[in-house]
Amino acid sequence: MPVRKLTVTALLVAVGVLSSHLVYIPVGVSKCFPVQHAINVLLAVLLGTRYSVGAAFSISLLRNILGTGSLLAFPGSMAGAALAGFVYKRTHHILGAVLGEIIGTGIIGGLLSYPIAKYLIGSQVGAFFFVAPFLISTTGGSMIAWLLCRTPVATYFKEKSV
Secondary structure, eight states, X not given: OHHHHHHHHHHHHHHHHHXXXXXXXXXXXXXXXXXXXXXXXXXXXXXXXHHHHHHHHHHHHHHHHHTSOOTTHHHHHHHHHHHHHHXXXXXXXXXXXXXXXXXXXXXXXXXXXXXXXXXXXXXXOOTTTTHHHHHHHHHHHHHHHHHHHTSHHHHHHHHHTO
């Protein structure tokens, strides 16, 4: 069973890293990436918090190594993945995971990005500068995940408990 979960996670990490060359929204020193948020919600629903956060960290790390991400990918994606998994575990509802992702990435991740931007990147933006673009990015990606979670394929994986 863990091999299947790791395989699904690895495949989604690959999708996240490969698509980062194509789909991102530049906002100042950050690169908003809606595909990341869709993957966070999908993994939170299908496999749970640990796999969602692990994939978020892996995608952020690989994107930074390949030069397609920024350091701000870490707090945004990981906070969203953690809250999406936590809320889904409590509610057992896809919309719970979507709201967890939006609040975790958009608000919490946006606020956690401020010290990283200020002290590590040297940006002089305000504390709430990243909240709006992160909210836009995560809302789009989370809605994509919500649609994907309602497909027969996702239902099949959920019933089989991957």
